[in-house]
Amino acid sequence: MVRHRADYLYVAPAVLVMVLVIAYPVWFTFYLSMFSTPPNLALEDKIFVGLDNYARILGADSVHEASLNTLVWTVASTALAFVLGFGAALALNRPFRGRGLLRGILLVPYVISAVAAAYVWRWLLHSDLGVLSALAMATGLRSQPFNFLDNTDTVLASLIMVNVWKEFPFVMIMMLAGLQTVPDQLLRAAQVDGAGPWQRFWHITVPHLGNVSLVTVLLLLAANFNGFTIPWVMTGGGPAGASEIWITQIYQLAFGRIRFGLASAYSVILFAVMMTMGYFYVRALVGRDRAS
Amino acid sequence: MRRGFWPLAGWLYLGLLAVFSLLPMAWMLITSVKTQFAAIQFPPEWIPSHPTLDAYAELLSPGREIGRVFLRYLLNSLWVSTATTVLGVIVAVPAAYAFSRFRFPGRNLLFYGVLLRNMFPAVVFLMPLFIMMRFLGLVNTQLSLILTYLTFGLPLSIWLLKGFFDNIPIQLEQAARIDGASRFKAFLLVVMPLSSPGIIATAIYSFIQAWNEYVYALTFLNDDAKLTLPVGLQHFFTEYATNWPGLMAASFIMSVPVVAMFLVLQKYFVRALTDGAVKS
16 A cells, blocks of 8 residues: 555644643653652752652552552452453343343443442442441341441452442453354354363353453453542542552642652652553553454 | 253342442432432431432522532533533544554554553543643643543544444445545545444543543642532532432432433444454
8 A cells, every 4th residue: 555644644633632641741750750849839949859759659658558458459359340240241141132231231330420439339338327238237137337438447348349340341341242252153063062061161262252351351450550539539548548549649649748749759650560561461462463 | 051050040140230230320319319308317218208309409400509509510511521522523533544544654553552541540640731731821721621531532532433444345435536536535425424323422432431530620620610520529518418319319410311322322332342352
């Protein structure tokens, strides 16, 4: 195909906008991470501190505590959403009446605004008036209302549950699409040869889902690692930092305490972890393209 | 295998999952038709004994304080989301067309760059963007949100649209060009009409994203009158009490159009969103 210089004109507006709003901020975050910024954000008064900000972030106890929370939050949300969503995809992957409606119902959590979801879950998990407490009492599981969000032992688990509720439909539609690529003839041939449901599942279905699972899991990991709205609206990191994760700490540092330099260094550290994940993500995608 | 253990287990599982999915929406609706007094009873009334639409009436009456504020946020959200959507389509359509049709150096790199955007945390972009917006004098304007949503929505819009363009046979354009149409004219008269369902689906998707966005709106706007709905919801919390019926009614009004639009068009979204991940 002949190349036309004009071809670039079609892409130019999109590229320009993205360079301005993506490449520049990335560079600026690196730059700012080496300065101490004044609380009024008068940037001409910033002071060069080298790698001091990094040392302070990496040495802070609160950051260490949030690291474990971040790990648990990211991994548990991803694993549970994947299992729940994959199960739903498997159960939906056969023709029956009302299948479209059921899929629609299960997609509702994914579509609804995260803020509205966070508020309604705060209401469901309310310490004195919550529906979940009332349900537990009505079924005789508990005699007292249960304090989900003001309890340092259960707050993170509660947030993970809400996050899983929000995300499992995404896994469901991805895996459902993946399941449709599994050749029917192969499954039937295996059945004729006497393979049971488990054998068909493990030896035919699962190997066909490698790529789509990889992409889905990595997208989930990225989304959870960056998840902000649910923890911020539901607990703001509390009580006593028990649900604090990196992202909520960065936001608090930047816009609560107006320490942009310090928060930028924290962001760069988060970037580094992200980029490592991103590297695998792109490699998985490129690998898939080559295979096709 | 019509009967047996697995189909039954599947039904049971889907049933439980459906309850889990719908419980929050259901309780939102139930709380929204209670009075404040009924809403804070414990144990709660599972079915409201005296259902009332008072919370909705209050939200939608411009004469009441709470209605005035809510309607303003609703209009703000509509304006920001609509502007984002229209501008987004104008920029994304040509780019997606180029990605679908042309082979140019750096095409792949650029496209993976576009996808990589998904990996970057919004919160990390906040500080540089905040400073940039301050420099441009855009802090506390809705334009700052429109520009941000526009750029952050582009990667996915381009990805969705490219999928739709890929499905239109290139021969149709070639035929038009043989008949003397310029490339642009062929694009405008052949490709655009054929891909209009895809363009509409993409537009609605970016509308939903802008409508639901929280963290940028929380950070860039501080003038009460300019807030969008997701941030405005915090108004239902006061120092003394939370207006739960009001909050739930507002959340319901905010959620229903979005859920409805998505469900009507779910076929397109599901196909477009998953196409890239399963093609092999």
